[in-house]
Amino acid sequence: MKHVLMPHDAMRKSIALTFEKLNARCAHRARRFRTDESGAVVALALFIFIFMLAVAGLGIDLMRHEMKRTHLQATLDSAVLAAAGTKIKDGSNSPENDLQQVIKDYFEAAQIGGYLQDFNDDDIKIGDGKTEALASAKLEMDTYLMRLSGVDTLTAWATTQAAILAETLEIVMVLDVSGSMEGERLTELKKAAKKFVTTVLDNSNGIVSFSVVPFNSNVVPPREIYDNLKVAERHTYSTCLVFQSDGFKNTAIDPNQTYAQKIFTSMDRSGWHEVDFGEVGREKEPGEYVDHREDTSYNRSCHNDERFEILPYATTEGAVHDKIEMLTAAGGTSGDMGMKWASALLDPAFRPVVNEMGKLRVKTDSDGNIMRDEDGNEITYSQISNDLLGLPKDYPSKNDSGQTNNNKIIVMMGDGVNGWEVSLKDPANILSNPDYASDVNWDYRGPGSTLHRVRYYETEFKIARLVRSNGQIVQSSNDPSVCGKAVYQYWYGYRYYYGEWECEYEVTENEKTGYYFYASQKSNKYYDPDRDTYFSSRDAAFPYLVKDQNGQEIDVQLDWEETWGLVTPWRYAQITGDWGPYNEYNPNSSSTISGYTKENRMTDICSEAKEKGVIVYTIAFEMGETDGSNASALSSCASSSENSFAASLDGSVAGADGTARTIEEVFEVIAASVKKLSLRQ
Known part of the structure; x- marks a missing residue:
């Protein structure tokens, strides 16, 4: 029997066949896909691309961060170094704030002023021959691509500390201004000394401190030094001090030790109440000056005017040149006093005096009234540059590299041997005796004139x-x-x-x-x-x-010390009939200090200075050869024979090296020698 499919059965069969084919095809493709390796790198490539994109974003942000950090650090380094190396303005009320402002100005100029952090009290330190500066800065930067990873900002810190050691060379010029220097000798000295100062300053890598110590019968400290020393003051006429022989075996003038004041009077036969006993080189007529042999001031015990005063710790060419130009010749020769004061100006024991001189003061007029500027502010000043606070530095020593630091130099010029120094007897040491007021000795010293x-x-x-x-x-x-x-x-x-x-x-x-x-x-x-x-x-x-x-x-x-400032011993004898003071105050008296004693004192103080590392140059000007008897004390004072020079007006006298030089040529040789010294500390 023939089987006949109904339409709906055919449809079911068709659908079943279709699904069967589809399943077979899918299974086949699945088997193909499972075994097919083509296109596998795409996923990896995609992953790598995403990773590279992230890394590139990180790199861009990090490069931006590093560029900004480098700029920040470079600006900070420059600012701090500039601050540490900035010269402090004389008379500044707040040098620390001045240096902070230098750093701030650098950041403002770089347009990153907001990144600078606040200063702490001890970030800026000034003193002990150096300046230290410390500063910090911070920036926060927004990211571009890193924010995709959750990092929105990057932070950069920068800190810089700098310490600048002042390269300071301490030089003292000890210059003979006794009466024998009058005329051409003094003229040539001034020219040579000023050229020496200019040469040294032009070739220095740091701060050069120049002091000028003129000497004749004595040495005159200025008021700014005198007022900061402990002096048994017996009069107000002058500032010269007395040092006993033991004082020349020590380089220091100790501000804590009491020193005696030199009496102020003269050997000349001047009249009454001439407190200055005449003015050296006073002008008789325009262009015509009194010869020292006619002038009552020539032999006074202390030449108490500005021309003879010490110039302490000057840093500018103008100040030193002005001092040298005003030098005037008068009086005798006390090279021992010149070397004593020069050594003291280099001795660290003098540092408290220098620091006092560096303090800010209010300027007043001759009537004591406070001076003000056009805005009504008090005018202030200091007696020395702030750069020199902390001087004199410690004595020279060798550093790890074998260099000598803290170079100290004395250049001493003389034109004759040390002469006698007249004085009144002081058997009770009344000038520095604390029991001064109770002295009853009839010795023309102390109370009771x-x-x-x-x-x-x-x-x-x-x-x-x-x-x-x-x-x-x-x-x-x-x-x-x-x-x-x-x-x-x-x-x-x-x-x-x-x-x-x-x-x-x-x-x-x-x-x-x-x-x-x-x-x-x-x-x-x-x-x-x-x-x-x-x-x-x-x-x-x-x-x-x-x-x-x-x-x-x-x-x-009045006390006797007040009396001698108003009348000379000779005039006193004329008035009173008492010749006792005059018999004491003359070269033949037993109280006179001999030239021989003063030569020994100079030898002692020179030895002490050299022992402590001070470099001493000496110039025997118009004294014959350096090995002659007149120049022997000066020659032995020098640090070495190479540092001992002879000079003459015409350049005809040979020095220790066999070379004849003028005074200008000698100073040129010394300047070249100074230039070779290591100035770094």
Whole structure:
């Protein structure tokens, strides 16, 4: 029987066949796919591409970060180094803030001012010959592609610290300005010394401190030094000090030690109340100056004016040149004092004095009023440059590389041997004795001189009367010059006292200061130097004295040190008849310090300075050859024979090296030698 498919059966069969074929085809393709390796690298490539994209994004952001960090670090390095190397302005109220501002200015100029971190109190340190600066900066940078990985920002820190050691060379020029230097010698010295200063400054790699110590009979420290030393001050006329022989066996002038003050007077026969005993080189007429042999100031004990003062610790060519140009010749020769002060200016014991000089001060006028600028601010100043705080540095030593640091140099020029130094005897060491006020020795030192200072009411002269000893008035006069004078007459060749002129005055309310000497060896013992008149009593000389608040008449007996600043020993002898001080204050006195003693003192102080590493150059100017007797003390003072020079005006005298030179040529050789020294510390 024939089987007949119905339409729906055919459809089912067709569908079944279709699925069977499809399953077979899928199975076949699955088997093919399972065994087919083509296209497998696509997935890996896709993965690698995504990874590379991430790495590239990381690299871009990191490069941006490193560029910004490098710029930040470079700016910070430059800023901190600039701050550490910045010269502190003289008179600055806050040098630390000034250096911080230098760093801030660098960052503002680089347009990254916001990245600089705040400063701590100890980030900027100034002192002990160096400047230290520390600063930090921080930046935050937004990322580009790293933010896809969750990193939105990158941070960069930079820190820099710099310390600049000041390359300081300390030089002291010890220059002879005794009377024998007058004329061409001094002219040539000035020219040579100024050229030396310029050469050294032009060839220096750091700070050069120049001090100039002029010496003649003594050495004059300026007030800024004197006021910072401990001095047993007995007068206010001058600032010269006294050093005993032991003082020349030590380079230091210790600010904690008490020093004696040199008396201020003169060997010359000057008049009364010449506190400066004349002015060296004063001008008689335009262009014509007093010769030193005519001038009472030539032999004074201390030449107390600016031309003879020490110039301490100058750093500018102008300041040193100005000092050298004002040098003036007068007086004797005390090279021992020149070397003593030069050594002290290089000795670390003097550092407290220098630091005091570096303190900020308010400027005042001659009346003591505070000076102000146009904005009303107080004008301030310091006595030395801030660069020099911490001087004198420690004595030279060798560093790890064998270089010498802290070079200290003395250049000493003299034109003659040390001469005698006159003085008044001081058996009780009264100048530095703490019991000064109780001294009663009759030694022309300490309290109790014969000079008195009084305050009196000014009077107007009315009439003078000659009064005999019995009170009889025998004559009248309108001449005030006769007041107080005794009158003598002769009777058959016999001189007898006749009477004295007594004057009548009208007292005013004007107060004045006067002086009188008690001249015990004169018949009329009260001498008024201003009127050049002797009186029989103090009341005759000053009848109307002012009284103090206790009702006591103002009559002060001056100390001897005050007296010698108003009158020379010679003039004192003329006034009082007492020749004791004059006999002491002359070259033949036992109290005179001999040239031989001063030569030994100079040898001692030179040896001490050299022992501590100070380099000493010496110049014997117009003294013959360096091995001659006149120049021997100078030659032995030098650090070596190579440092000892002879100089002459015409360049005809040979030095230790056999070469003849002028003073200018010698200074050129020394400048070249200084240039070779290592200046790094």
